[in-house]
Amino acid sequence: MTTSDERPPSAEKSRKAAGEVNPLDRIVGFQLRRAQLKTFNELIRLFDKLDLKPPQFAVLKVLETHPGINQTRAAKMLAIKRTNFVTLVDGLEQRGLAERRVSAKDRRGRPLFLTEAGTKLMAKAGSIQAKHERDLMHRLGGAEELETFLRLLHRLIAGTNADE
Amino acid sequence: MTTSDERPPSAEKSRKAAGEVNPLDRIVGFQLRRAQLKTFNELIRLFDKLDLKPPQFAVLKVLETHPGINQTRAAKMLAIKRTNFVTLVDGLEQRGLAERRVSAKDRRGRPLFLTEAGTKLMAKAGSIQAKHERDLMHRLGGAEELETFLRLLHRLIAGTNADE
């Protein structure tokens, strides 16, 4: 990604580098896919030293703002299946970043909490992610464009029932 | 569900329906993921009767606009790996929608073409996809918003070397 070759801005070369005329460029779904893959890959690299990936960060983020949330609701927020969420939490619990407790009210539930280590890690991860977000904002053109972008994304998502 | 705290049912339901406060709502990457998943799932359902999925449609679309393109360039346009592209084309070739020929110039290459059946299928698939695209445009708010959205997406993608 940091290949800083000298690149003359000739139309010929920039066209080739950009992947040519590409009929997929004007199809919303495919552009969404590319943008999503790129932002995730960027975040993966930024989280590299924390041994954290975007989905794991997302779980911790939800626990941070919703301590004691149960797994069904958390999985819905993350738009992943309850069943796949289990493995995710297993990993975080084994690393001592999150913990499942037992609810007194409903003994079926396993309310989720960040551990102290999880809270500490989130301090670092959160600032890394926030920095990335600012980078994205700048690439979009500024604060106003970011708002516009989020609003448009939300219009596409609206009416979604997350998962399941 | 009748236990726990006393809470007005209206607030309870709207909170649940809206997916709650969700700290992921303002993180670009995760909103991108949700929007991408949703548009793809919509397209999958629309293509249902054609037994076609978005990646397959994308390949056929590239062959339609770039007849004779080689696999390396096509894979780059699709932002997937050459190696995974092989399986994709295998499937399309077995269904008689695309074909690999042999190049006289460079006998390593296998220039790709739509078959007649492939062209016919693309007539249907293309109009389905175009209709979906118009639907997305309306949800975004109109033609102007679509342009804005694509422009912003492109700003995030810019500088990407696709894949590999």
Add this chain to the structure above:
DNA sequence: TATTGTTATACTCTATAACTATA
């Protein structure tokens, strides 16, 4: 030596069904 297409393979993601223990 580099490139095109390919096979084999592994690893991650995601999806479905069925089970348990509670309610």
Add this chain to the structure above:
DNA sequence: TATAGTTATAGAGTATAACAATA
């Protein structure tokens, strides 16, 4: 009966390494 969590498992999707044929 329904719900929260879980297990097992299958299927996509995606990744790397290595090879043959050709340039």
